[in-house]
Amino acid sequence: MLEIKNLHVSIEEKKIIKGLNLSINKGEVHALMGPNGSGKSTLSYVLSGKDKYEIDDGTIEYNEKNLLELDVDERANEGLFLAFQYPMEIPGVQTSFFLKTAINSKRKYLGQSEMDALEFAKLIKSKSEDLNINTEMLKRDLNVNYSGGEKKKQEILQMSMLSPKMAILDETDSGLDIDALRIVSEGVNKLRSKENSFLVITHYQRLLNYIKPDFVHIIADGRIVKSGDYSLALELEEKGYEEISNSA
């Protein structure tokens, strides 16, 4: 599904990712944990194709394609989804309209016809209910005056509507209270299948109680310093980043 080899990335001459390797197969859930500033968001932006990031070395293969050659929207329409750490506000654009536009962009890319209004209404209703999102909220401008938690739920709503093949969740858990965390995790778990993969970026082991990862990686200073299974997250919780990174 996703194969990152020896990735080196810099921004404005500053090296941020320094030889990162990561391989995610179909159906797997990987957790990426690491301290602030270790390059987690940078990796998520590079994967989704944000500009201004310089790829100094390395390759990224996604579904047998060279990911780095695809435009941002091509990657998205090929099934790559990023739940943003800081979702953008788009004033004047109704949330439901945005969702419809996104869905139809993908359908157009895949050569399918637009989703009809009724089908869309049903889909958005059921997905919103799953996430305990009030449909009144969908009439508001996208993310404008949403609380931190509402923004994160909105990201997961978009994800479940677009049902991506490869979803990257960048600190979706931060800013969520315990109920919201449970609801959001259920949303993610619903989407888990043999076909879909996840890269779950988080600071805290807490989220991984709800979304059980197959693998856990620890990133420090732009490199993966340790990989393991779920137990690594527990170990990390106990010892802290410092000790784990040093012992690696």
Added chain:
Amino acid sequence: MAATEQTIKQVNTLGDTDYKYGFSTELDEIRPPKGLNEDIIKFISTQKEEPEWMLDWRLNAFKVFNKLPKPEWAKLNIPEIDYQDCYYYSIPKSLKDKPKSLDEIDPEIIKTYEKLGIPLKEQKMLSGIAVDAVFDSVSVATTYKKQLSDLGIVFCSISEAVKTHPDLVKKYLGSVIPVSDHSFAALNSAVFTDGSFIYIPEGVRCPVELSTYFRINAMNTGQFERTLIIADKDSYVSYLEGCTAPMRDENQLHAANVELVALDNAEIKYSTVQNWYPGDKEGKGGIYNFVTKRGACRGKNSKISWTQVETGSAITWKYPSCILQGDNSKGEFYSVAITNNMQQADTGTKMIHIGKNTSSKIISKGISAGKANNTYRGLVNILSKAKNARNFTQCDSLLIGNKCGAHTVPYIESSNSDSMVEHEATTSKINEDQLFYCQQRGLNSEDAVGLIVNGFCKEVLQHLPMEFAVEAQKLVAISLEGSVG
């Protein structure tokens, strides 16, 4: 809507320089020689079988035109206009013997309208829009006439009104925009060819959106539209004007005069969607759009609201204005002006507060891309008798790219200490992070720009009649195509 989808498709397949409405219809035309003089004016008047008072009015206006200086262009770079190198009248020949019904209209003309997506045929009229179509200089067909006339509403071409409602025309024509106002106003008064006339009688709420579709067809024809709308006491009307012009290398001149009069408790809502040919990427060709639009809130509690979406024309120069004479009267101006490539727009409004407790609201959204220049120029003038007058102005500019410009020039004159004037202005660049976010959700860069810009314009677009809001949103997106690399 079908027309817009077609537009999008066509633009997508042909690239951004192709203007969808850039076809021209092959028609035999009746055309007097080029040039501007008394003979041409007499010719126009004779062709229209006008009464003598109308001809005298025109000839007087021509005298005034010759005496007036040309308007000064602040931010615009306008080539000298050679008035003698223009045709002032052209009508397709088949219209000379006026058609009685749609069946008698030249199928070529009907086809043109079909390409434009105008619902001209009666069976397509179910959408609730009455259309008065202007094809070059003559009003082709006015639909819905019967239903409207049952309510006492007059909706016809101005040429027809000159003959059928001379008292109303004499009373109100030039009463809002005096002939001597400025040179284009005088020129229009001398050579105006056609336009709409609307009279809503006392106590009547017009049940449908009235609409005119203007189309400039013949080469080198200046189009001098004249529209007059009168809303009598306690009446309401909403009017929509839409425009397209074929694509040509030379520039064409459009100098319209639009006058609105609202009496006691009356309301007029006037919406414009203007997508005339803007010229190509290098700035060759395109329409020069110099328009004088002015509304008089003559009665107490009257209201005039202008909503405009300006996406076309090489040069746009227009300031829809409100003269707030009646006590408690209200003026509103909602504007979206988009300039791309080499387009220039200098647009805004004038709110003249004369009566007590008058209020005005101005919301202007300027979007600039390419090497275009976009200026908002607005005047709020509060005269000494206008106790408790209020104005709120908000001007937001959005820049796409580094080579375009946005300018906000507010003039505020207040001779009344009770009055309150608020002005807010912002200028921002299109937000790269918002674009990235949209693209990460699968929108291509052009759709992402279209979406964000439409959001930016929402406050204005929501004032358009429903049927046209969707159309306008698509137009906003189309007109910015090619603006991001």
